[in-house]
Amino acid sequence: MRQYEPSGSTAQDITEVLLPGPVAPEGLVVRRRSLDPPGPGRVTLRMEATGVSFAEQQMRRDKYFDQPPYPFVPGYDLVGTVTRVGPGADPAMVGHRYAALTKVGAWSSHVDLPAAALVPVPEGIDPGAAEALVVNGVTAHRMLHRLARVRPGDTVLVHGANGGVGSLLVQLARHVGATVIGTASARNAEAVRALGALPSTTGHRTSPAGSAPWPRAA
Ligand SMILES: NC(=O)c1ccc[n+]([C@@H]2O[C@H](COP(=O)([O-])OP(=O)(O)OC[C@H]3O[C@@H](n4cnc5c(N)ncnc54)[C@H](OP(=O)(O)O)[C@@H]3O)[C@@H](O)[C@H]2O)c1
Numbered sequence: 001m002r003q004y005e006p007s008g009s010t011a012q013d014i015t016e017v018l019l020p021g022p023v024a025p026e027g028l029v030v031r032r033r034s035l036d037p038p039g040p041g042r043v044t045l046r047m048e049a050t051g052v053s054f055a056e057q058q059m060r061r062d063k064y065f066d067q068p069p070y071p072f073v074p075g076y077d078l079v080g081t082v083t084r085v086g087p088g089a090d091p092a093m094v095g096h097r098y099a100a101l102t103k104v105g106a107w108s109s110h111v112d113l114p115a116a117a118l119v120p121v122p123e124g125i126d127p128g129a130a131e132a133l134v135v136n137g138v139t140a141h142r143m144l145h146r147l148a149r150v151r152p153g154d155t156v157l158v159h160g161a162n163g164g165v166g167s168l169l170v171q172l173a174r175h176v177g178a179t180v181i182g183t184a185s186a187r188n189a190e191a192v193r194a195l196g197a198l199p200s201t202t203g204h205r206t207s208p209a210g211s212a213p214w215p216r217a218a
Helices: 054-060 127-131 135-147 164-176 186-195
Strands: 012-018 029-035 042-050 077-085 097-101 110-114 155-158 179-183 198-200
Touching (some): 042 097, 077 110, 077 127, 186 198
C-alpha cells in the first residue's frame, strides 16, 4: 500500500487557465497560483486530460444556460492522477488514475476534489480517451437509455453526429442494434459514416443549397 506523503501538507504552485469575461479565445489568461493541501476527505489530482467542449464555448460567450459568474476556471471534466490525499481520504489513491465531472475548474495543472467524486480509470486506458467518455459519455448514455430507451431495430436520428456527444450517441445506438442517421456538415460526412451511421447534411447550417430533404441519407 502506498504511504501518506507528509509533503502533502504544504501548498504547491499550480498553473490554470482563467476565463476573465466574455472574450475571444486569445483572451484566456494563464496564471500561476498556490493550491492549499487537500482538506478532510479531499484529494489533489494532477490533470492529464481535460476537454474543450461546446459548453465551454458557450461559457466563453456568456451564453451558457447555467452560466457561472466571471472570472472562473473552465473545465467540465478531467482525468488525472492523485498526488495528495487529505485526512480521511484513502492514502492508497495516491499514484492512481481517476476521472471526475467537475463542471468548472478542470483547465488546471492540479485540481482539488472530494475523494468521493472520483471514478477509477482502469490501467492501460489512454487518459484522453477516458476523458472523452466523462461528460459526453454520461450525456449520451442517459439520453439513449434513460430518455429515448432505444431498442434493437429502432431508427435513431442524431444531430451533430461528429461532435463529442453525437459521435458517442452514434456508437452506443449502433451497439444496441439501432439504425442511425447522423447529421453533420459535408466535410464530416465520411467521419460519421465511419462511426456506423448514415450521414446526412440536411438541416445543417452548412448544407449545400438543394441537398436532399431528411430522411434521405447520403
Ligand atoms: N445537458 C448536458 O449534460 C450536456 C452535456 C454535453 C453536451 N450538451 C449539449 O450537447 C450539444 C453538443 O455538445 P458537444 O460538446 O458534443 O459539441 P461539439 O463537440 O462541439 O459538437 C457540435 C456538433 O454540432 C454540430 N453543429 C454545430 N452547429 C450546427 C448547426 N447550426 N446545425 C446543425 N449542427 C450543428 C457540429 O457539426 P459540424 O462540426 O459538422 O459543424 C457538431 O457535430 C451542445 O448543445 C451541448 O451544450 C449537453
